[in-house]
Amino acid sequence: MHTSLQKSSLPSGVTIEPRRMDFQAVTNKPRYWHPVAAFTHILTAASLFFPEGERFFVRSVQNYEHDISDPQLRKDMAGFMQQEVIHGEEHERFNYDIADQGYPYLYGIERFLVKGVFANIRRFTSRQVQLALTVCLEHVTATLAGALLKYPQLMDDAEPQYREIWNWHAVEESEHKAVAYDVYDAVGGSYWIRVTTLVLSSLFFLGLVLFVTGRMLHTDAKLFNREMVRETKEYVSERMWIFKNVGKDFIQFFKRDFHPWQIDNRDDIEAWKKQQVAYAEQHQG
Ligand SMILES: [Fe+2]
Ligand SMILES: [Fe+2]
Numbered sequence: 001m002h003t004s005l006q007k008s009s010l011p012s013g014v015t016i017e018p019r020r021m022d023f024q025a026v027t028n029k030p031r032y033w034h035p036v037a038a039f040t041h042i043l044t045a046a047s048l049f050f051p052e053g054e055r056f057f058v059r060s061v062q063n064y065e066h067d068i069s070d071p072q073l074r075k076d077m078a079g080f081m082q083q084e085v086i087h088g089e090e091h092e093r094f095n096y097d098i099a100d101q102g103y104p105y106l107y108g109i110e111r112f113l114v115k116g117v118f119a120n121i122r123r124f125t126s127r128q129v130q131l132a133l134t135v136c137l138e139h140v141t142a143t144l145a146g147a148l149l150k151y152p153q154l155m156d157d158a159e160p161q162y163r164e165i166w167n168w169h170a171v172e173e174s175e176h177k178a179v180a181y182d183v184y185d186a187v188g189g190s191y192w193i194r195v196t197t198l199v200l201s202s203l204f205f206l207g208l209v210l211f212v213t214g215r216m217l218h219t220d221a222k223l224f225n226r227e228m229v230r231e232t233k234e235y236v237s238e239r240m241w242i243f244k245n246v247g248k249d250f251i252q253f254f255k256r257d258f259h260p261w262q263i264d265n266r267d268d269i270e271a272w273k274k275q276q277v278a279y280a281e282q283h284q285g
Contacts (some may be wrong), residue, residue: 002178006070006071006185006186007070007072007073007182008070008073008075008076008182009178009182009259009261009265010076010178011261011264012070012178013266013270014102014269015079015176016075016076016079016172017083017172017176018079018082018083018085018086018172019086019087019168021086021164021168022111023090023091023093023094023161023164023165024071024163025093025108025159025164026097026159027099029097029101029159032080032159032160033098033125033158033159034155034157034159034162035156035157035158035160036157036231036232036235037217037220037222037229037231037232038156038213038217038222038231038232039232040218040226041212041213041217041237042209042210042213043166043245044095044106044192044212044216045208045209045210045211045212045213045216046144047091047094047095047098047211048095048106048109048114048212049114049205049208050087050088050091050095050112051073051088051089051091051092051095051110052088052110052112052114052115052118053118053129054085054087054088054091055084055085055088056118056121056122056133057080057084057098057119057127057134057180058080058081058084058124059086060130060180061077061080061081061125061133061134061179061180061183062073062081062128063127063131064127064131064183064187065077067183067186067248068183071185073141073179073182073183073186073192076176076179077179077183079176079179080176080179081179082100083172083175083176084176084249087172088164090168090169091153091165091169094162094165095110102219103216103219104215105215107149109212109215111174113208114260117208121133124183128187128193129187129193130198131180131183131184131187131189131196132184132189132190132193132194133197133201134180134279135180135181135184135189135194135197135254136176136180136194136197136198136201136202136253137171137201137205138176138260139177139178139181139198139250139253139260140201140202140205140250141177142158142173142174142177142260142263143246143249144170144246144263145169145170145171145177146170146172146174146246146263146268147242147246147249148166148167148170149167149170149265149268149269149272150172150265150273151239151242153242154239154242155167156220160213165186167272168272171269171272171273172270174265174268174269175269177260177261178260178261179260181259181260187243191256193195194253195254196259198253199256203230220250223242234236241244249263263264263284269271
C-alpha cells in the first residue's frame with residue numbers, strides 16, 4: 001500500500017540521468033517514418049505538444065522548489081527538469097523536420113494553438129492544478145513510454161533514427177515518471193483533483209492530437225481514405241493485446257494508493273542502456 005512518503009520514491013538501480021544525444025538529421029527520409037500513416041501522424045501530433053508541454057511541466061515542478069526538503073527528492077526534481085529541457089530541444093528539431101516534409105502549418109499550430117493552450121492553463125489555474133496536470137500528463141507519457149520499451153513491435157519497421165529518439169525519450173520518461181507525483185504527494189495534493197484532471201486532460205489533449213492528425217492526413221489526401229482505414233485497422237487488430245495491456249496500466253491511476261513505480265519497468269530501462277553500451281563499443285572498435 002502506498003502512503004505519502006514526503007520524499008523520493010526512486011527505486012534502487014534507477015538514476016535520473018539527462019543525456020545529450022545530438023541526433024543527426026535524417027537524410028533519405030521515408031514518406032512515413034512509421035509504416036502506418038495514421039500512427040506516424042498521431043506520434044508527430046503528440047510530439048508537437050512536447051516542447052511547450054515539457055516547459056510547462058518544468059515550471060509547475062519548479063513552483064514547489066521551496067516546499068520540498070528531502071535532499072533526494074530535490075535531486076530528482078533537478079534531474080527531471082534537466083531531462084525535460086533536453087527532450088523539448090530534440091522534439092522541437094524532430095517537429096520542424098516533419099513540418100518541412102510538406103506540413104508547414106505545423107509551425108503555426110505550435111506557435112498559436114499549443115503555446116496558447118499552455119499559456120492559458122498557466123494564467124487561469126492554481127499551482128496545485130498545474131502540478132496535478134503535470135502528474136497526469138506524466139502518467140500519460142510514462143504509460144506510452146513504458147509501452148514503447150516493452151513492446152518494440154509497436155515500432156517495427158520505423159525509420160531507425162526517429163525510433164531512437166522515441167526510445168531515448170521513453171527511457172528518460174520512465175526514469176523520472178514518479179518525480180512530479182512524489183512532489184504532489186509530498187505537498188498533500190488531492191486524490192480527487194488528480195483523477196478529475198486526468199479525465200479532463202486526457203480527453204482534451206486526445207482531441208487536440210486527433211485534430212492535428214486529421215489535418216495531416218487531409219494533406220496526404222488520406223483522411224477517411226479506405227486504404228488508410230484498412231491499414232490502421234489491421235495494425236491495431238494485430239496488436240490488440242498490447243493496447244489492452246496499455247489500457248490496464250493507464251487506469252491504475254484511478255486507484256487511491258496508485259504510485260507510478262507500481263508499474264516496474266526497470267528491466268526495460270536496463271535493456272536500453274545495455275544496447276547503448278554495445279552500440280558505442282561496436283562503433284569505437
Ligand atoms: Fe520528456
Ligand atoms: Fe516527463
